[in-house]
Amino acid sequence: MKNLISLYILIIPILAFGQFNPFEKLDYDKVIAYEYQGEGGLLIENCLNKKKEKIYKKITLTEKQTEKLETILISKKSYGNTTMSCFDPHFGVVYYLKEKIVGTVSICLECNYLISSEKIPATELKMIKISDDYSYPAKGFSKIARKKIYNYCKEIGFIKYLKPLTSYLDE
Template identity: 35%
Template sequence: MRNLLIPLSFLNMMLFQNCRSSNKTIVYKKETSQQVEADSLTGRSTKEQRKTEEGKKIDDGYQRYVANIIEAKKNPQNPFEKLTFTKAVLYQFKSGPESMFKEGTRDLIPMQDEKVLNMAQAREVITIVGDTSTYGQATASCFIPRHGVIFYDTQNKPVGHITICMGCNFLESFPYISAMHFHSVIEDFGNGQSVRPMKGFSKLGRKRLVAFFKKCGLKYPYDKHPLFDEE
């Protein structure tokens, strides 16, 4: 009988140990599952918070852009009127890079044609690009310019430039010409405002620019654009 009690006691002890081990496994799995779920919720919360912060940065940046456009509409500026220069050159080039300068340099890309402007011609183009009536249409989303004007100082270094794309219907410049946004439309949108840019050349502006190019002896690729010049 005593011999039977020993194996039974041993079996009971083994069963007890197995139960304890199983309970520990169940508890561990439960704790692990809870931790995974908590980590998942934390990760999801962090991602959502990051997305919210990024969205806020974008919204804040856009609202600053809107504020700049509103200021430009109230007080349109043409900084070229005060620019000090000794020479201005009108350029025309075949292909349409986004800049007249080689990337990262002040070296000019190869030009198709160029014309050194006299002071009256330089002032004329400055007047055209600074006149709010030169603008008022939409633009294309591309920018493949064919014309540009560069202003030089006494050391023959560029101090300003205007890059003009008649095909895409707008210009880019340094210094920036805020007058181009005079006709842009400000609209209420959600908790803020949005801009419908109308910085594209008006029909009058396009006619004045084309006439100026031709008067300076540069060839213009087309007289009328099928989108921006149609009546």
């Protein structure tokens, strides 16, 4: 029995790698999604602190909406593409506990990645190899994830900054 428990302790983390939900460790009582003008790399937490006028729309997410987004963000199938350097996010998610920020995610579909307060293991599973001596994480969203995030934004009514998915990343 002791050996069986030890085996489970070793195998479960291996099977779950890339699917671990880092947002589950957050202690929060509310999640709000923001549609905002994040040009110049403006992260949602900085927007809330210094540039509230750049926020166009916000919505308090239900538990089901939060879980749906987290499922997209933590899936190992959601990454593996390249990124661009612009990072002008228009979609942000903030986790709150008693009106205090405890976690954030800022997403830019144009440059194809996110910046999260929580480390998302799935972003580091795939590598882009440049040479035998150099490779880097393929942390850009996959085609499937781009479509899912795009549709998620539409479902919650965030369409002001959505551009059609017609880049080489979507073909």
